[in-house]
């Protein structure tokens with residue numbers, strides 16, 4: 001289906017010329033000669049993009065822009081401006097116009113601006129969809145994920161949350177193990193009690209005991225008052241131990257005892273403290289392997305592994321990337337007061353093809369960085385880290401062996417240009433500085449000679465040779 005372009009200009013000649021040009025580029029075109037007529041057409045016809053002259057005698061471009069913001073807020077408006085009207089054009093951009101193009105009109109710029117406006121419109125449509133899906137996801141938790149892998153995880157979360165069972169969460173670093181533990185907590189009857197998280201790998205072995213169980217005043221030098229440990233702080237709620245494989249062996253014994261007896265003593269304390277705590281553990285090490293190496297107690301392993309949930313790495317659930325990106329954009333918009341809307345199609349392609357060794361944490365940081373760099377409302381490829389961007393051969397060199405006939409050089413050059421422009425003949429003709437008709441004639445000639453050669457029993461050419469041209 002062709003894109004719809006509404007052209008608004010009070011001058012007949014320039015309106016007709018623009019319409020003819022746009023039709024050649026493949027647009028369905030309607031025209032209007034002033035703002036009021038344009039508004040009526042826009043409401044009836046729903047164009048994908050509007051190209052309007054800024055200065056018109058009757059209801060000018062700025063009036064139209066304002067009226068359209070209310071009626072068709074998603075439709076990009078491109079303004080044509082004369083030299084003396086730049087200031088008004090800048091004002092129009094502030095009021096939401098997509099772009100302005102100065103007269104006299106540069107055809108190639110018009111083409112590029114219209115293409116980009118359409119790309120933006122498509123992206124915004126996608127963004128709307130993602131927003132709607134975001135709102136419908138895993139209510140009551142911060143977990144985002146809509147693909148089948150995460151749906152399976154959500155099913156498990158829903159099953160295990162209401163119980164008191166211990167849960168072990170596996171998955172690479174940054175896959176969201178803590179987020180998952182919080183989700184289990186917030187969907188459990190303990191949701192109004194504390195959720196206490198402790199990362200065992202971040203605490204020196206000598207301090208872990210006091211972190212977990214607390215101490216009494218005078219228990220050791222410097223203990224000048226009683227301090228509650230994480231078990232006590234989590235009473236009635238959930239204790240999340242990240243990197244549980246890092247617990248020293250001796251601590252594992254004490255930990256097991258608390259799980260079995262539900263009571264313990266603070267360091268330096270005599271009285272036993274009773275606690276009611278649900279324990280969720282996470283590890284990105286293989287605990288079975290740790291048992292074999294004598295670094296993890298088997299009895300603790302079996303006590304903890306009542307229920308296991310493994311989070312897949314991001315590269316195995318790429319389908320979730322768009323919705324996660326949108327989630328982080330909305331989050332950072334809220335924190336920074338920015339109004340970034342989404343990510344361009346090309347940038348999203350890059351994000352979806354990257355391997356994400358740091359998983360969701362890395363994705364989150366990437367979006368945060370891009371949002372610092374971006375000064376429009378759309379994140380583009382240029383806002384992504386350079387090593388993430390695929391190398392696109394912007395000005396790919398064409399190697400042509402010396403000594404071949406000039407007409408073959410021309411053919412190779414034309415076919416390579418066509419390929420670089422994604423098969424778009426109008427754009428290729430423009431880049432080559434020839435008419436589209438000339439390009440068609442040449443391509444037809446290549447195709448015919450390829451057919452002839454094929455008829456003679458020879459190969460019809462390689463991937464970007466004449467046969468490829470014939471198909472285009």
Ligand SMILES: Nc1ncnc2c1ncn2[C@@H]1O[C@H](COP(=O)(O)OP(=O)(O)OP(=O)(O)O)[C@@H](O)[C@H]1O
Pocket residue numbers: 142143144145171172173174175176177178179180242284327360361364
């Ligand atoms: N499903 C998700 N939805 C939204 N945000 C997520 C999700 N999973 C992870 N995150 C975000 O990614 C970051 C890393 O998550 P988290 O700390 O839970 O990972 P982890 O697996 O516990 O990492 P580590 O193993 O390094 O402790 C956090 O900022 C978190 O908010």
